[in-house]
Amino acid sequence: MHPKNAGEDALPNFKPIADRQIEAILISHGHQDHIGTLPVLMRRQPAARIFMTEATAEIGNTLLHNSVNVMTRQREEIGATLYPLFTHRETDRASDFWQWCRLRQRISISGERAPQRETDALTFEFFDAGHVLGSTGILLRAKGRTIFYTGDVNFDDQTIMEAAIFPEEKIDILIMESTRGDHAKPANWTRAGEEQRLAEAIDGAFNRGGCVLIPVFALGKTQELLAMLHRFRREQLLPDFPIYIGGLSSKMTDIYDRRAHVSRRQLPRLQLMEEAAPFVLNGQTICDAPARAERIYALSSGMMVPKTLSNILGRRLVENPQHSIFFVGYADPASPAGLLRDAGPGGEVTLDPDEPAQRVRCHMNQFQFSAHASREALIEYANKLSPRKIVLVHGDPPAVEWMRATLLATLPGSEVIVPTPGVELEL
Numbered sequence: 001m002h003p004k005n006a007g008e009d010a011l012p013n014f015k016p017i018a019d020r021q022i023e024a025i026l027i028s029h030g031h032q033d034h035i036g037t038l039p040v041l042m043r044r045q046p047a048a049r050i051f052m053t054e055a056t057a058e059i060g061n062t063l064l065h066n067s068v069n070v071m072t073r074q075r076e077e078i079g080a081t082l083y084p085l086f087t088h089r090e091t092d093r094a095s096d097f098w099q100w101c102r103l104r105q106r107i108s109i110s111g112e113r114a115p116q117r118e119t120d121a122l123t124f125e126f127f128d129a130g131h132v133l134g135s136t137g138i139l140l141r142a143k144g145r146t147i148f149y150t151g152d153v154n155f156d157d158q159t160i161m162e163a164a165i166f167p168e169e170k171i172d173i174l175i176m177e178s179t180r181g182d183h184a185k186p187a188n189w190t191r192a193g194e195e196q197r198l199a200e201a202i203d204g205a206f207n208r209g210g211c212v213l214i215p216v217f218a219l220g221k222t223q224e225l226l227a228m229l230h231r232f233r234r235e236q237l238l239p240d241f242p243i244y245i246g247g248l249s250s251k252m253t254d255i256y257d258r259r260a261h262v263s264r265r266q267l268p269r270l271q272l273m274e275e276a277a278p279f280v281l282n283g284q285t286i287c288d289a290p291a292r293a294e295r296i297y298a299l300s301s302g303m304m305v306p307k308t309l310s311n312i313l314g315r316r317l318v319e320n321p322q323h324s325i326f327f328v329g330y331a332d333p334a335s336p337a338g339l340l341r342d343a344g345p346g347g348e349v350t351l352d353p354d355e356p357a358q359r360v361r362c363h364m365n366q367f368q369f370s371a372h373a374s375r376e377a378l379i380e381y382a383n384k385l386s387p388r389k390i391v392l393v394h395g396d397p398p399a400v401e402w403m404r405a406t407l408l409a410t411l412p413g414s415e416v417i418v419p420t421p422g423v424e425l426e427l
């Protein structure tokens, strides 16, 4: 689904497959843009089998039930009469059909373990994508040909997630994400250096006598950030301070904690809810939450979508020079977080179209903790595989364009395709 749009505009374009029967739906990971409308697709394609990792199933189930609550609320707030697009009962029924798959296991689309012998049967295999808990890239094989879809990928270690382990064999067709295609990896960037810079910026914000809002996605960025903040406190880089997160974030963090011992990750003994011990806010308590000094609010949504916790608190902080808002990941330029970041200090911003515009007086800072691969790492991976065709997806137009031009120059033997939505591609 489109993470920024609402109502019917957020639905994928299902029209091109409307009169075809889909055999299988493969879910790469549990972020909203990848799983957010799965019950709608399942309703339209009742014969399709659905495959994902066990972690993604647990995350997806939690996320979709949360979406039902959000959509039910929004039905009034934004007058979306089609909401909710699916119900709690439908979500329960849908998740009963999901089949869990382990990483690195060749599975035939018909659901059986594939025989060892090379056959004509279409098979898939999940590879660890290092993006968020449960995330995968997907290798499809049929008739001796291969297609690899990266999903959302990170080729570097994060604080919790370890770097992707992807196939390095010859691939015929590579379908690759392009999220960070419009930004060069900053010179001298290291994660350790960036963590240090964040700790110092928080210290500065506390010294100004303000609190810090960090808009984050509930899945992935919240847990990575909690792990960092926990380390800052433990190593006494900062004085002890309370951390606040939202309800969905706390549920996602519970899943990270429960699966800590069965996931491939760093800090496997770190139980975030116990040790980082965040306080949990909801739509009511956020209004009474004091914007007092030396507090960290790590709230979703990451793009500060109107009516979410990060947007509600953001509107309270934005005009006050004591307080700070830090950005730590991707924000669509047209989203409220993107608008605020681009407005800059002294600029004017409308964080919620139902509320008046505001003058930006708070302190702002940007950090690079993306869960997505740098464009340099994506190009390096494509060069290693040197596929016959490369299909670029999951990027804003300038990001895709940089990737396309660079791949054309470095891989003259490959065809680089930027697909047009709704138009069939002959692979």
Ligand SMILES: [Zn+2]
Binding pocket: 029, 031, 131, 152
């Ligand atoms: Zn993602």
Ligand SMILES: [Zn+2]
Binding pocket: 031, 033, 034, 152, 394
């Ligand atoms: Zn995504």
